[in-house]
Amino acid sequence: MLKNRIIPCLDVKNGRVVKGINFVDLQDAGDPVEQAKIYSDGGADEICFLDITASNENRDTIYDVVEKTSKKCFVPLTVGGGVRSVDDINKLLNCGADKVSINTAAVQNPEVVIVSSKKFGSQCIVVAIDAKKSGDKWEIFTHGGRNNTGIDAIEFAKKMEDSGAGELLVTSMDRDGTQVGYDIDLMSKISSMVNIPVIASGGVGNLDHLVDGIKLGNASAVLAASIFHYGKHSVKEAKEYLDSKGIPVRI
Amino acid sequence: MNVTIVDYNSGNISSVINSFKEVAKDKVNIEVTSDLDKIKSSDKVVLPGQGSFKSCVDALNNIDGLSDTLNEFVINNKKPLLGICVGLQMFADVGYEETETKGLGWISGKVSKIDNQNGKYKLPHIGWNEINIVKDSKIFKDIENNSHMYFVHSYEFVPKDKNVISATTDYSSNIVCSVEKENIFGTQFHPEKSDKFGLKIIDNFINL
Numbered sequence: 001m002l003k004n005r006i007i008p009c010l011d012v013k014n015g016r017v018v019k020g021i022n023f024v025d026l027q028d029a030g031d032p033v034e035q036a037k038i039y040s041d042g043g044a045d046e047i048c049f050l051d052i053t054a055s056n057e058n059r060d061t062i063y064d065v066v067e068k069t070s071k072k073c074f075v076p077l078t079v080g081g082g083v084r085s086v087d088d089i090n091k092l093l094n095c096g097a098d099k100v101s102i103n104t105a106a107v108q109n110p111e112v113v114i115v116s117s118k119k120f121g122s123q124c125i126v127v128a129i130d131a132k133k134s135g136d137k138w139e140i141f142t143h144g145g146r147n148n149t150g151i152d153a154i155e156f157a158k159k160m161e162d163s164g165a166g167e168l169l170v171t172s173m174d175r176d177g178t179q180v181g182y183d184i185d186l187m188s189k190i191s192s193m194v195n196i197p198v199i200a201s202g203g204v205g206n207l208d209h210l211v212d213g214i215k216l217g218n219a220s221a222v223l224a225a226s227i228f229h230y231g232k233h234s235v236k237e238a239k240e241y242l243d244s245k246g247i248p249v250r251i
Numbered sequence: 252m253n254v255t256i257v258d259y260n261s262g263n264i265s266s267v268i269n270s271f272k273e274v275a276k277d278k279v280n281i282e283v284t285s286d287l288d289k290i291k292s293s294d295k296v297v298l299p300g301q302g303s304f305k306s307c308v309d310a311l312n313n314i315d316g317l318s319d320t321l322n323e324f325v326i327n328n329k330k331p332l333l334g335i336c337v338g339l340q341m342f343a344d345v346g347y348e349e350t351e352t353k354g355l356g357w358i359s360g361k362v363s364k365i366d367n368q369n370g371k372y373k374l375p376h377i378g379w380n381e382i383n384i385v386k387d388s389k390i391f392k393d394i395e396n397n398s399h400m401y402f403v404h405s406y407e408f409v410p411k412d413k414n415v416i417s418a419t420t421d422y423s424s425n426i427v428c429s430v431e432k433e434n435i436f437g438t439q440f441h442p443e444k445s446d447k448f449g450l451k452i453i454d455n456f457i458n459l
Contacts, residue, residue, distance in 0.1 A: 121302035
């Protein structure tokens with residue numbers, strides 16, 4: 001039986017791990033390579049690096065981080081943040097990323113998703129959707145949550161599936177950093193709309209939130225940062241908890 | 252000993268390279284090349300593959316003499332080869348991803364889309380799934396039955412002769428996830444991304 005995945009996410013800035021509250025107020029907290037190794041040794045099903053300020057700054061440091069991590073961690077490694085072109089994707093894959101997540105570029109130029117999924121295979125193309133509730137729908141934000149595009153998130157999710165995305169990483173901008181739980185409505189709506197796996201992200205504050213993301217949000221995988229990063233829970237504890245709630249996990 | 256990972260522009264192979272180098276340490280020389288003479292003189296060959304069946308077959312055929320060299324290595328010289336993901340799928344006679352495409356024909360059978368029961372199951376089949384070992388395979392030495400391996404694929408290999416199947420996995424149906432036919436080995440899952448058990452499979456292949 002296929003297991004639900006737990007994916008710790010490390011937000012990286014200038015080669016160092018940070019985790020923001022609503023994408024601002026960053027706190028430095030460690031070396032990404034070491035952190036990733038701790039997670040993979042602890043049973044993380046995948047590791048995710050998000051180069052959070054990459055849209056605006058020199059991002060060459062991430063290549064070095066990815067290269068070092070991929071020589072130490074033998075679970076899938078997803079890297080996102082500031083990925084603009086097919087060439088960026090190629091570089092990250094060559095450094096050892098297994099999947100690349102595309103956010104702003106997928107909105108501005110969906111051709112990147114179409115071309116890259118044909119060139120490298122859908123299995124390595126993750127489209128990251130940052131969505132914020134607006135009335136009775138959700139709208140897509142880009143540039144690390146700074147720009148509102150007004151694009152409907154559910155329709156966009158479907159479009160990305162059709163464009164060749166292998167997975168969708170759905171982040172609720174309202175919840176990110178708040179620790180009050182995933183936006184379950186958003187997750188379940190997108191998950192029911194597409195036939196590719198959905199990774200839930202944004203808002204995890206406790207282990208029940210992970211359970212809800214899978215049971216109520218119908219996510220195939222749950223991504224979280226701060227609950228793992230600041231030592232509140234280990235990945236192992238999270239898996240044991242999910243297992244106790246009847247969710248299939250790899251233990 | 253020389254183990255060659257065939258680099259034929261079949262997508263991202265850095266993880267395969269990293270994992271083989273990790274396992275090989277300094278004991279075994281890992282080459283990454285499409286050089287025909289180097290492939291001929293290696294002791295073992297790894298055939299990775301990402302993307303579609305068609306894109307991998309096309310990439311293979313784009314390198315003059317590569318498919319003949321692999322044929323000679325595997326069929327005439329009976330030297331060990333490990334196919335990973337689409338690398339395994341290409342063992343088949345034919346694949347149906349994108350369009351009907353001829354495979355290497357080493358293990359009779361076809362590669363077709365996983366039946367996801369009209370959308371009841373998500374595709375690709377992504378994540379960790381248990382393997383049911385159905386036959387003693389040399390690459391499963393010290394691998395427990397029901398170990399978890401990392402999968403990512405939407406197509407499956409359906410061999411004609413079921414005796415070649417060494418492991419299956421359960422998703423929307425029972426999927427062939429590992430084959431062994433004499434000197435030919437293949438895994439649909441990614442040992443290079445399957446943590447310590449995956450590395451053990453790589454170690455077993457290197458030590459055949």
